[in-house]
Amino acid sequence: MAMDEFALIGRYFRTAQLERAADASAVVLGIGDDAALLQMAADQQLVISTDSLLAGIHFPERYPPAELGYRALAVAVSDLAAMAATPLAFTLALSLPAVDEPWLQAFSRGLATAAHDFAINLIGGDTTRGPLNIGVTVLGQVPNGQALARAGARVGDLLCIGGPLGDGAAGLAVVQGKNVPTGLPMAKQDYLQQRFWRPQPQLALGLQLRGVASAGLDVSDGLLADAEHIASASGVALHIDAVRLPGSEALAAWPELQQLDWMLRGGDDYVLLFTLPALAKPRIAHWRAAGHAISVIGSVHAGSGVLLDVGKGYAPLTGARGYQHFRSLDD
Amino acid sequence: MAMDEFALIGRYFRTAQLERAADASAVVLGIGDDAALLQMAADQQLVISTDSLLAGIHFPERYPPAELGYRALAVAVSDLAAMAATPLAFTLALSLPAVDEPWLQAFSRGLATAAHDFAINLIGGDTTRGPLNIGVTVLGQVPNGQALARAGARVGDLLCIGGPLGDGAAGLAVVQGKNVPTGLPMAKQDYLQQRFWRPQPQLALGLQLRGVASAGLDVSDGLLADAEHIASASGVALHIDAVRLPGSEALAAWPELQQLDWMLRGGDDYVLLFTLPALAKPRIAHWRAAGHAISVIGSVHAGSGVLLDVGKGYAPLTGARGYQHFRSLDD
Numbered sequence: 172m173a174m175d176e177f178a179l180i181g182r183y184f185r186t187a188q189l190e191r192a193a194d195a196s197a198v199v200l201g202i203g204d205d206a207a208l209l210q211m212a213a214d215q216q217l218v219i220s221t222d223s224l225l226a227g228i229h230f231p232e233r234y235p236p237a238e239l240g241y242r243a244l245a246v247a248v249s250d251l252a253a254m255a256a257t258p259l260a261f262t263l264a265l266s267l268p269a270v271d272e273p274w275l276q277a278f279s280r281g282l283a284t285a286a287h288d289f290a291i292n293l294i295g296g297d298t299t300r301g302p303l304n305i306g307v308t309v310l311g312q313v314p315n316g317q318a319l320a321r322a323g324a325r326v327g328d329l330l331c332i333g334g335p336l337g338d339g340a341a342g343l344a345v346v347q348g349k350n351v352p353t354g355l356p357m358a359k360q361d362y363l364q365q366r367f368w369r370p371q372p373q374l375a376l377g378l379q380l381r382g383v384a385s386a387g388l389d390v391s392d393g394l395l396a397d398a399e400h401i402a403s404a405s406g407v408a409l410h411i412d413a414v415r416l417p418g419s420e421a422l423a424a425w426p427e428l429q430q431l432d433w434m435l436r437g438g439d440d441y442v443l444l445f446t447l448p449a450l451a452k453p454r455i456a457h458w459r460a461a462g463h464a465i466s467v468i469g470s471v472h473a474g475s476g477v478l479l480d481v482g483k484g485y486a487p488l489t490g491a492r493g494y495q496h497f498r499s500l501d502d
Numbered sequence: 503m504a505m506d507e508f509a510l511i512g513r514y515f516r517t518a519q520l521e522r523a524a525d526a527s528a529v530v531l532g533i534g535d536d537a538a539l540l541q542m543a544a545d546q547q548l549v550i551s552t553d554s555l556l557a558g559i560h561f562p563e564r565y566p567p568a569e570l571g572y573r574a575l576a577v578a579v580s581d582l583a584a585m586a587a588t589p590l591a592f593t594l595a596l597s598l599p600a601v602d603e604p605w606l607q608a609f610s611r612g613l614a615t616a617a618h619d620f621a622i623n624l625i626g627g628d629t630t631r632g633p634l635n636i637g638v639t640v641l642g643q644v645p646n647g648q649a650l651a652r653a654g655a656r657v658g659d660l661l662c663i664g665g666p667l668g669d670g671a672a673g674l675a676v677v678q679g680k681n682v683p684t685g686l687p688m689a690k691q692d693y694l695q696q697r698f699w700r701p702q703p704q705l706a707l708g709l710q711l712r713g714v715a716s717a718g719l720d721v722s723d724g725l726l727a728d729a730e731h732i733a734s735a736s737g738v739a740l741h742i743d744a745v746r747l748p749g750s751e752a753l754a755a756w757p758e759l760q761q762l763d764w765m766l767r768g769g770d771d772y773v774l775l776f777t778l779p780a781l782a783k784p785r786i787a788h789w790r791a792a793g794h795a796i797s798v799i800g801s802v803h804a805g806s807g808v809l810l811d812v813g814k815g816y817a818p819l820t821g822a823r824g825y826q827h828f829r830s831l832d833d
Contacts (some may be wrong), residue, residue: 188785205719210547217539220593220597220626221627223630260550299556301635321535330523389536438691
């Protein structure tokens with residue numbers, strides 16, 4: 172192996188200008204030293220999240236590297252949106268089976284596109300030979316006390332969702348060419364593929380929710396599994412009305428039961444699920460007017476767990492509630 | 503697979519009390535939400551570093567998991583020491599081929615011991631099925647403007663090292679049972695194995711260097727390779743006097759040429775290499791009196807690169823200068 176890890180990072184990720192994708196005024200020292208150095212604003216708290224992406228677990232074994240680069244960062248940044256934070260910087264820990272130049276070029280290009288889209292700079296990382304493994308740690312900031320946590324939902328709050336559900340799972344089906352309705356127009360196939368490969372973290376919505384929403388997260392494991400996280404952290408029961416779940420036009424090409432299953436259990440949607448005090452309900456109309464596709468899908472009650480009404484009244488759930496990463500693509 | 507990633511993290515890493523290994527007052531929100539939340543002090547800058555450890559690259563294919571847990575964190579924390587920072591928190595991105603409970607118990611125990619030793623709390627992470635890959639991101643803090651970077655060495659400065667060189671490579675030889683002198687006493691074998699598995703980041707020395715040393719880093723790739731990083735970032739030449747390189751008593755069991763090779767090119771020592779303005783020379787005696795085993799091994803000159811004197815005058819180097827991770831254990 173002629174090229175060492177330093178050269179790898181230097182060549183591809185610097186050429187892609189990943190360290191200058193956004194305003195870099197917070198970065199005191201970036202790539203190339205033992206560690207990076209950031210200057211935080213005085214009234215902000217630091218938000219940190221780490222995600223690993225592995226082939227066959229988080230994305231199909233066959234994939235376009237540029238899409239993968241985009242997705243790796245988008246998925247991690249979604250955790251910042253889920254905390255109502257603004258992106259600051261990220262590090263990349265990349266294990267690669269070999270130094271494949273076209274792969275690295277495409278991957279870093281996709282990563283750079285995402286970095287520009289989400290206004291976040293690469294500040295460091297590590298590249299090693301090994302089975303493909305993409306580790307992204309994102310750093311963000313949020314004004315003191317305004318982060319959106321999973322705990323905090325209160326009885327009487329509304330349960331809201333920031334966008335359509337089920338597109339991530341339908342997008343994966345299209346990407347894999349499995350279970351796709353015959354005659355699904357190319358435009359809808361493209362839309363769904365984009366939803367899978369290029370999820371759009373709801374950063375702008377997160378900012379709106381600061382100091383207003385009582386609890387929230389991003390839907391990555393599936394609505395039911397993620398609703399359970401809020402219910403459990405907040406010590407409440409969440410009621411979800413299946414008929415109110417928002418699905419895209421493209422999703423409507425599948426049979427109704429498949430749509431519902433993906434909206435409830437499909438992962439990878441990366442829309443925000445949050446609870447809103449009833450008094451804040453008038454804000455929803457304003458947010459919608461500003462382009463946020465928010466739906467009220469249920470409400471918060473005393474008790475525990477998630478109860479779903481599919482037309483026969485609210486009933487607790489049994490069985491698998493979401494995709495688990497250990498088997499998401501093996502099913 | 504019955505157990506999902508949340509249960510894994512929850513069970514082993516919480517039982518090991520990794521999230522309460524040290525003062526947790528900076529941690530506003532730890533493991534279990536979309537992201538962790540930290541409160542920084544107003545006059546501090548944030549220091550971030552990411553490392554990945556892979557079997558066969560960074561450690562032997564056969565290894566004791568408790569030692570591995572310790573080493574994974576120690577190696578990452580060493581980058582904080584290299585910046586003169588104090589540890590704040592870390593995240594863990596762990597890929598495992600299977601849920602092996604004894605392995606997880608031992609690994610988390612070793613990790614917890616390191617977390618206590620270095621006063622750092624686990625605040626989040628991610629566990630996935632895949633080939634063994636240990637990603638650690640450490641966060642630390644340093645007073646504004648006092649971080650120790652690689653750039654900053656000036657002509658006339660002294661080049662110093664914070665402890666013995668070559669023990670990491672000799673320790674690996676003992677761990678692998680390769681190239682070990684017959685009759686090497688068990689106590690010295692133990693010492694060297696500990697030096698490999700339980701490197702001690704020089705955090706206390708880092709604090710002493712704040713505002714005093716002009717440049718610095720930790721020796722992880724080998725003295726010559728790391729000296730080259732300082733020379734290149736600072737735009738100077740570094741002269742190293744081979745006869746002044748400090749080696750341990752245990753290392754002295756090997757032939758002299760092997761000792762020298764490991765001191766110059768062996769990685770994994772994790773001692774601090776730094777440059778010191780000549781005016782600060784009197785501090786060295788104070789630091790030594792306080793228990794820091796500092797040696798002056800050379801000096802900073804106009805020019806570029808690293809020049810080594812092995813008894814025939816200073817000469818520039820050619821050929822491989824350090825271990826590269828892509829082949830460190832394959833040689």
